[in-house]
Amino acid sequence: MLNAAKDLLSPSRRSDVPPFIVMDVMAAAAAREAKGERVVHMEVGQPAAPAPLSARRAAQAALEAGRIGYTESLGLPSLRARIAGHYRDAYGVDLDPGRIAVTTGSSGGFILSFLSLFEAGDRVALANPGYPPYRHILTALGCEPVLIETSAETRWALSPGALIAAHRKRPVKGVIVASPANPTGTMMDARALGELIAVAEDAGIRVISDEIYHGLDYAFRAETAAKLSPRAVVINSFSKFFCMTGWRVGWMVLPEPLVRTVDRLHGNLAISVPTLAQIAAEAAFDGRAEMEAVKHGYEENRRILTEGLPRAGLDQFLPVDGAFYLYANIARFSDDSLDFANRMLAEAGVAATPGIDFDPIDGRHFLRFCYAGSAADMREAVERIGNWLGG
Numbered sequence: 188m189l190n191a192a193k194d195l196l197s198p199s200r201r202s203d204v205p206p207f208i209v210m211d212v213m214a215a216a217a218a219r220e221a222k223g224e225r226v227v228h229m230e231v232g233q234p235a236a237p238a239p240l241s242a243r244r245a246a247q248a249a250l251e252a253g254r255i256g257y258t259e260s261l262g263l264p265s266l267r268a269r270i271a272g273h274y275r276d277a278y279g280v281d282l283d284p285g286r287i288a289v290t291t292g293s294s295g296g297f298i299l300s301f302l303s304l305f306e307a308g309d310r311v312a313l314a315n316p317g318y319p320p321y322r323h324i325l326t327a328l329g330c331e332p333v334l335i336e337t338s339a340e341t342r343w344a345l346s347p348g349a350l351i352a353a354h355r356k357r358p359v360k361g362v363i364v365a366s367p368a369n370p371t372g373t374m375m376d377a378r379a380l381g382e383l384i385a386v387a388e389d390a391g392i393r394v395i396s397d398e399i400y401h402g403l404d405y406a407f408r409a410e411t412a413a414k415l416s417p418r419a420v421v422i423n424s425f426s427k428f429f430c431m432t433g434w435r436v437g438w439m440v441l442p443e444p445l446v447r448t449v450d451r452l453h454g455n456l457a458i459s460v461p462t463l464a465q466i467a468a469e470a471a472f473d474g475r476a477e478m479e480a481v482k483h484g485y486e487e488n489r490r491i492l493t494e495g496l497p498r499a500g501l502d503q504f505l506p507v508d509g510a511f512y513l514y515a516n517i518a519r520f521s522d523d524s525l526d527f528a529n530r531m532l533a534e535a536g537v538a539a540t541p542g543i544d545f546d547p548i549d550g551r552h553f554l555r556f557c558y559a560g561s562a563a564d565m566r567e568a569v570e571r572i573g574n575w576l577g578g
């Protein structure tokens with residue numbers, strides 16, 4: 188009887204995905220702050236700035252106007268048209284707005300793209316280190332993530348050679364690319380991305396390009412996979428460049444034959460993305476200048492860290508091309524990044540994310556710093572880390 192009752196409560200095997208360890212760092216940081224201690228937050232990957240004023244005003248006006256109903260499953264037609272227009276303005280690509288699907292952040296785009304492209308049991312390649320939910324969502328959907336080690340020669344991005352070598356060992360059905368990437372902040376230039384897509388598609392491997400950090404590029408312009416192949420699935424979001432993490436709006440650019448599939452899936456899974464957030468997202472495009480100013484702040488933060496951290500003792504990090512992350516090698520000090528992050532929080536008052544969140548293989552040697560805060564915070568972090576490591 189007892190065992191039968193226990194069976195009723197046991198979760199499914201596929202739901203057994205690891206937690207995000209950064210949440211534990213956040214909780215520890217919050218506990219220290221509750222005791223009145225100062226913490227410089229560099230652990231969470233989200234902008235400190237609010238959504239563009241234009242977005243907030245549009246949401247306020249819509250609230251006051253009254254009724255907020257469902258929208259079409261693929262999103263408000265005016266928002267889809269605006270997103271298509273963004274591809275013309277930002278990349279010089281003419282896209283049919285009919286190929287755009289509005290999603291619940293890019294997170295919603297992952298679920299929809301994995302469901303529409305892969306069967307349970309399919310193997311999907313990803314760069315290691317990488318954003319953990321790629322692996323965990325694939326696992327929960329019954330697919331198998333295939334981690335491919337990256338190296339300095341390809342700026343820590345997937346190379347065509349490494350992808351094809353993995354495919355020859357045991358075929359993969361798809362590949363996820365991200366440029367700029369999380370946690371490394373590294374990017375692929377247009378040629379590298381184009382070659383990877385061409386080689387993958389030649390081998391029958393479906394390409395998903397996570398472009399959530401587009402707009403936040405410092406070393407060179409990020410290219411969209413939508414310009415390089417009509418078969419690639421592009422995923423993007425209002426969370427990062429537009430500082431709208433909590434609004435939960437993103438989008439996909441779909442190959443034409445997948446549009447109706449995603450329409451049906453999304454209609455069943457969610458009906459539509461929250462309407463108020465879609466209205467705000469459409470107006471966010473009018474706030475680009477405001478967001479460019481926020482980006483200039485990140486550029487200054489990047490300069491403070493790339494100049495200051497080496498003086499503070501952290502002198503090994505991957506190229507800081509884009510997004511708002513710096514991925515530092517701490518092997519000189521520790522081979523346990525979780526312990527190092529906990530001690531840095533407790534003793535220096537700086538919160539960062541241990542690499543084991545992003546890399547089950549070598550993450551114990553890395554820490555990810557998010558530089559989406561203020562310049563004053565960055566200077567303080569450099570000073571605190573310098574005093575801690577030096578003393």
Ligand SMILES: Cc1ncc(COP(=O)(O)O)c(C=O)c1O
Binds near residue numbers: 232365
């Ligand atoms: C690489 C990457 N993709 C996707 C996401 C998910 O973002 P959202 O669902 O808010 O669009 C994040 C969030 O940190 C990320 O770093």
